[in-house]
Amino acid sequence: SYELPQPPSVSVSPGQTASIKCSGDELKDKYVSWYQQKPGQSPVLVIFQNSQRPSGIPERFSGSNSGNTATLTISETQAVDEADYSCQVWDSGIAVFGGGTKLTVL
Amino acid sequence: QVQLQESAPGLVKPSETLSLTCAVSGGSIVTTAYHWGWIRQPPGKALEYIGSIYFNGRTYYNPSLKSRLTITIDTSKNQLSLNLSSVTAADTALYYCVRHFEFTSSSAWFDPWGQGTLITVSS
Secondary structure, eight states: OOOOOOOSEEEEOTTSOEEEEEEOTTGGGSOOEEEEEOTTSOOEEEEBTTTBOOTTSOTTEEEEEETTEEEEEESSOOGGGOEEEEEEEEETTEEEEOOOEEEEEO | OOEEEEOOOEEEOTTSOEEEEEEEESSOSOOSSOEEEEEEEOTTSOOEEEEEEOTTSOEEEOTTTGGGEEEEEETTTTEEEEEEOSOOGGGOEEEEEEEEEEEETTEEEEEEEOOOEEEEEOO
C-alpha cells in the first residue's frame, strides 16, 4: 500500500517561513492535499491539488509537489498556525494520509 | 454552506456492530458534484480513510475494512450511514463525516469535515 512519511515535528519562529514535507514514491504523479488540525478541532483543508487554496485560507499558505516530495509552505508564520498538518493523496481508489507533522511556533 | 453532523458518540462492545449516521445540511446529498465519506482518527494517531459513497450508491471502501464495512445513503433524509461489524479495540476512534471531492481518478480531497464523534470499543 502507498505510504506518505512526514516528519513528526517542525519548529519555526514567528514571522519566519515554515516548510512541512511529505514524501512518497513518484509523488509528483499524484495530487496532494493538506489539512490543518488544531487540538480538539476537526481537520481543515488548506491546500488541494498540490497548490490550490480553498476560499478563506490565507495567502501565506502555499503548496508544491515535485519528484518524491510535496511541500506545504507557510510564509510569515503566526502563532495561530500552530497545529498538526497532514498530507493526503488519492491512490487506487482510496485516500492515503501521512502521519502528520506538528508545527510549533516559538 | 454545507454542514455535516455525525450522530452521538457512544460505546460499542467488542464483536458488535458500530453504527453511525451523518446528517447533511445546507445542500442536497443528491448531487453529481461530490461523494460523501467517512474518515477516522484513533486517539493520538493519524487519519485513516474508511470509505465514500456517491448519491447513486457507488462506493469506495478501504480494503483493510471492506469485509466489515457498509456505507449507505438515504436521499430522503439527506444523510449517510456507516456500519462496521465485528469491532475490536482497534476501532476506537474519532469518526468524521466528510464531503469528498473527486476531480479525476487520481485527485480527491475532503472538505468540509463534521465535528467528529468518538466511538469507544470496550466491554
